[in-house]
Amino acid sequence: MGMTSSVDTVAELAGVSVSTVSRALRNVPGISEETRKRVQRIARELGYVPSIAGSRLATGKTRTVAIVTPSLSKWFFGQVLAAAGSVMREAGYDVLLYELADEATRGRFFDGPALPGRADGVLILALQPTPAELEALTEQGLPLAVLGSEQPGVPCVRVEDRDAGRSAVRHLLNLGHERIAFIGIEQAAGNTLGGVPPAQRLLGYRDALSEAALDHRPEYEVFEENTTAGGSSAMARLLCAEIPPTAVFVASDEMAFGVLGTLRGAGISVPGDMSVVGFDNHELSGLLDLTTMDHSVTRQGAEAARLLVSALQASETSETTLMVPATLVVRGSTAPPRPLRTRTYSPTKTHNHLTETA
Amino acid sequence: MGMTSSVDTVAELAGVSVSTVSRALRNVPGISEETRKRVQRIARELGYVPSIAGSRLATGKTRTVAIVTPSLSKWFFGQVLAAAGSVMREAGYDVLLYELADEATRGRFFDGPALPGRADGVLILALQPTPAELEALTEQGLPLAVLGSEQPGVPCVRVEDRDAGRSAVRHLLNLGHERIAFIGIEQAAGNTLGGVPPAQRLLGYRDALSEAALDHRPEYEVFEENTTAGGSSAMARLLCAEIPPTAVFVASDEMAFGVLGTLRGAGISVPGDMSVVGFDNHELSGLLDLTTMDHSVTRQGAEAARLLVSALQASETSETTLMVPATLVVRGSTAPPRPLRTRTYSPTKTHNHLTETA
DNA sequence: GTTCCTATCGCAAGCGCTTGCGAAACCCCT
DNA sequence: AGGGGTTTCGCAAGCGCTTGCGATAGGAAC
Structure with missing residues (x-):
């Protein structure tokens, strides 16, 4: 059973x-239904x-x-x-x-004219492509869709990062916290492994603080790479502040896991001494009882794919931007701050003045 | 800048x-070095x-x-x-x-003659293809490589599951445990989402037990799907045993996470009241302080890919089987059992007879 | 019984590249 | 100088499929 050549044999x-x-095999009109059936049967046989x-x-x-x-090794991207x-496959692609993974291969991809002839379209996931990179692709006549950033003239889906950040912090504020820190994602130099820092989350954080008329403390905003290790060391840095926060909003669940690790290691109870809210609703967040922002990751992926297939079919750029909201998932890592200053960990117990309101 | 037709223009x-x-562009012999350079330059321009x-x-x-x-959504496969x-890309593929994900698409893949014409070879990851499926592929003249199971006549890489299982359980035995349970992966019906149950791990578990002349208790072997939820409920089932174990060997870290969750929820301290050893050395295992078996997942993936590229180049079936060992990573989830029967959780405190040795 | 239209199908020209084979051209020897 | 061996290159035949266009046949319409 070898590649019995082809059309000719069937013909x-x-x-x-x-x-x-x-024509028969592709259901193209211009063929009598009878011969179509016959040809299809023979082909099948x-x-x-x-x-x-x-x-x-x-x-x-x-x-x-x-x-x-x-x-591929990070949960978010896998999802x-x-x-x-799955959507693409279903659409027949x-x-x-x-x-x-690194800048080198990234450059090779966008510069090298790899795609035309290989693919009809490109789906860009959380890469935050530069305008030049996008142009390189569109110039090759490739429809695209982008997930995780907004690009003019390109259909994209992204999460309401700013709103989400605001919501997360409001939750902490509503619980009574006044000293709330932010742990963000820092773009690692030379690689894009962690994806792109969703800068808007920081803005949402600041929004919420100023809504509450709270000070904006620069030392409460720390950035690390998007890994548990990064979250871990970010939290450690926060613990060194003169007046440590009572709550922290972390820009990704993986980092939040690291935060929890540091806190446990330091003997700081969660949520007793420190409230933590993450971002992603990672598969394991439930297990770790982490309050977090859910933004239906798989739905985003599916929507982005759908955008691409419609772009492929329509052949005219649609430029839809789909914003997906994030919703708070309350679990056990957040609670009101301790009523009095009975913090029990070591560094210094001298945060005896409250944050003065502006 | 459109597809300026092609070879002819350059020619x-x-x-x-x-x-x-x-010939010039592909470095095929039969061309003077001079014209080769010239053609290449022009093509580049x-x-x-x-x-x-x-x-x-x-x-x-x-x-x-x-x-x-x-x-794709599971950590292991992402890795x-x-x-x-990465290996394939480096090799120019x-x-x-x-x-x-499910049996339907699986069937469609193996039956449908999708591949020839699309790919030169196939890398099968932890799918445990049936002989029929493999034959379907080789019949199409596709070299393949398999990861996670051993198939006659096909190059594959897999971990020494049995040895690894034995090692894990020996570790528990050496700590003094005598009531050791096993939580295995159950093949979910209708889908292959969790990959294929590595049956050998169970055998390793039994090996170690019989080495130690310990009873083989059927009620200590439970199986669930390979998720945290699965691990969680498996552990719950074990806690209902008349004489609960003091230690458990779990066939995957994700399940082990669920196990830890259940134990924490039940107020059973780890490793005080229950020792847990997992399998995979998952990214988050360190954070959760889980003792586990590391089997260098990424190395396996890379090796399997290398096997495939060499099969692609050699064009004669090589049939190498690469066994990768697993090594114990000791963390905080394992410890000697409590000296006396001072277990503190609720169900029944009546396990006042020790396991009788055979 | 013409005429004209429609439905059905075959011809053949590609699509852009690869490669066996033969033709030149050239070099080295004797 | 002529012959044999190399090297370098062009010719042209594919690879397997698609598709515009023309050909044929069967009906419908008059």
């Missing part, structure tokens, strides 16, 4: 021309499967999309990719995967 | 024939990039491999895929991703 067996076979290489050459279409992502891939 | 500009261009569709048609080679995996993908 011969069916007693028709190759063009008829081609022969186990004939059209060579995509041939059809690609002839049509220029590949029925394939490229999905590019900064990392998004799974959802997006193969997915070509490009992991752009 | 014309360079004043040579298309065949010369083709023109920004010419050969159409893969054309070359695929002509050569039959796609420079693409398919990677098939049961799931493996990332490592494998594009990677086509197939997530076979």
Whole structure:
């Protein structure tokens, strides 16, 4: 059973021309229903499967999309990719995967004219492509869709980061916290492994603070790479503040896990001595009882994929921007601050003046 | 800047024939070094990039491999895929991703003659393909490599599951435990989401027990799907045993996380009242202080990919089987059992007879 | 019984690249 | 100087499919 050549065999067996076979098999009009059935049956019996290489050459279409992502080993991207891939497959597209872990491969991808001929479109996940990079792709005539950042002229889906940040911090404020810190994602130099820092979350944090007429303390805003280790050391830095916070809003759950680790190691009880709210609603957040912002990651991936397929079909740039909201998931890592200053950990117990309101 | 047709343009500009261009650009012998340089320069100036569709048609080679995996959203597969993908890309192959989440798509993949024409080879990750499925692929002339199971006639890499299981349980035995349970992975019906149950781990567990001349208690072997929820409920079931274990070996870290959750919820201290050892050395295991078996997941992925590229180049089936060992990573979730029967949790405190040795 | 239209199908020209084979051209020897 | 061996390159035949256009046949309309 080898590649019994092709159309010709079917054509011969069916007693028709190759063009008829081609049309019959692709349900193209111009063929009588009767011969269509016959050809299809014969093709099936022969186990004939059209060579995509041939059809690609002839049509220029590949029925394939490229999905590019900064990392596969992180939970978030895995989720998004799974959802997006599933939608694409359902729409009849193969997915070509490009992991752009470091700047080098990233450059190679956008500069090198890799795509045309391989894929009909590109789905960009949380990479925050530069305008130049986007142009490089569109110049090649590739429809695209972007997840995780907003780009003019490109259909994209992203989460209401600012609103979400505000909501998270308001929750802490409503619990009575006044000393609230923010742990953000720092763009690691030379790689895009952690994805792109969603800067808006910081703004939401500041929004909420100023709504509450609270001071903006620079020492309460720390940034680390988007890993548990990063969260861990960020929390450690916060603990060194002259007046440590009583609550912290962390820009990703993975970092929040690190935060919890540091706190446990330091003997600081959560939520007794420190409230923590994360961002992502990571698979394991429930287990760790972490209050967090859910932004339906898989739905985002699916929507982005849908945007791309409609762009592929419409062939006219749509530029829809889909904003997905985030909702607070309250778990056990947040609670009102201790009523009195009975903090029990070591550094210094001398935070005996409250934050003065502006 | 559109697809300025192709070889012909370059050929014309360079004043040579298309065949010369083709040969020059691919470093095929039979061309003087001088004209080669010239053609290459001109091609570069023109920004010419050969159409893969054309070359695929002509050569039959796609420079693409398919990677098939049961799931993307699980940590393990993300790791493996990332490592494998990176190796493949480095070897000059594009990677086509197939997530076979449920039986339906799985069947469609193996039955449907999707691959030939799309990919030159297939990398199968932890899917435990049936012999029939494998044959379907090899029949299409596709070299393959398998990760996570051993298949006759196919190059594969897998971990020494049995040894690893034995090691894990020995560790518990050496600590003095005698009532050791096993939580295994149950193949969920209708989907392969959790990958394939590594049955050998159970055997390793039994090996160690019989080495220590300990009873084999059927009620100490429970199986659930490979998720935290699964681990969680498995542990709950164990807690209902007439004589609950003092230690448990869990076949995956994700399940172990669930186990830890259940124990915490039940107020059972780890490792005081219950020792837990997992399997995978998951990213978050360190944070949760989980003793576990490390089996260098990314290395496995990379090795499997390497096996595939060499199969692709050699074109003669190699059938190497690469066994990777697992090593114990001792953390805080294991300790000697409490000297006396001072277990403190509720169900019943009536386990006043020790396990009788055989 | 003409005429004209429509539905059905075959012809053949690509799509862009690769490669076996033959033609030049050139070099080295004797 | 002529012959044999190399090297370098062009010709042209594909690879397997798609598709515009023309051909044929069967009916409908008059």
